[in-house]
Amino acid sequence: MPESWDDDQLLAALGEAVRAREAVPDTFAEMGKSVYAWHNIDAELAQLTYDSSREQDHDVVASMRSASTGAENASVRALTFTSAHLSLELEVTDGSLLGQVIPPQAGTLEAQTRAGAITTTPVDEIGCFSVTPTPASPFRLRCRTVTGTEVLTGWITL
């Protein structure tokens, strides 16, 4: 401790320290605590490697706009999550979440919302799955394949 501080400085520092904690909303700290639920889950974290909403350049936007006038795929968002052993390719529309595990393999897929609700869906032999309705945003996916690989995506915000 800075013994050179006099009582006034120490008291001011203490006030600052207590106010710094009070400035943090309780919900923020609670969220941090709830993350511990993911402790010891033996899953690889899959990183977001493609997001159509963030990769569009002017040309793509322009071509999509012209191509999709009246077409139904304008609101599709494509996302790819990649881990060392497998990737998840996702297509999110208003009503559902479609995806495929690459390389194709069967398994189960869990969608978890931040509130903790979990939807479990089978993944078929060619790695395809469908979650209907689309989970409440933000959510994350956890995929376990029959070969024992397990991956977890980051949070997906729509």
Add this chain to the structure above:
Amino acid sequence: MRDDPSVVALVARAAEDDHDAWDELVERYAPLVWAICTRYQLSRDDVEDVGQSVWLLLVEQLSKLREPAALPGWLATTTRRECLRVLTAARKSQLAAGMLGDAPSSADDTAIDEELLISERNAALRAAFAELPPHGQQLLAMLFRDPPCSYAEISATLGIATGSIGPKRARYLERLRQSDALIGFDEHEFTTSTPGGGHGA
């Protein structure tokens, strides 16, 4: 940064499925993560996003941290990286939409280092404060309130004579100084930032 044995112990316990130890780590360092996000002027949603990522990365790293004592530095670096990720993503989508906003605000290394030092000092001060008896905490809390309570108000609220407030204040502050949480601190860590100076929101 000193090696704080309590941080090492908390990390070790949290890695062994001790939820209380994890909660304590979050309590202790949430202000650091929050303060760095504030430096980057992120929206509330983005702050949640960054916080979520940082804690999640920490959960995954708990048993792999090579130097648990360096956790505060790790958290500061990780938070900063996550803030930049969020800002870069926002910037890209602005560019894509043809809405070129202002360049993302940045916080330089010095600012983050300063935040880290202040955060460590604050965590130690709060730990020391928590060790004081309840009436000591009450008294000091009324005194460090901004603006501070008057001696008359303190006297009325705590039922103590105004003449005893000064001596009690001195005694509790001395106890604070001598507490284990603060006694290990290296004085040099504080020379760059005295309380009340330069700690912008």
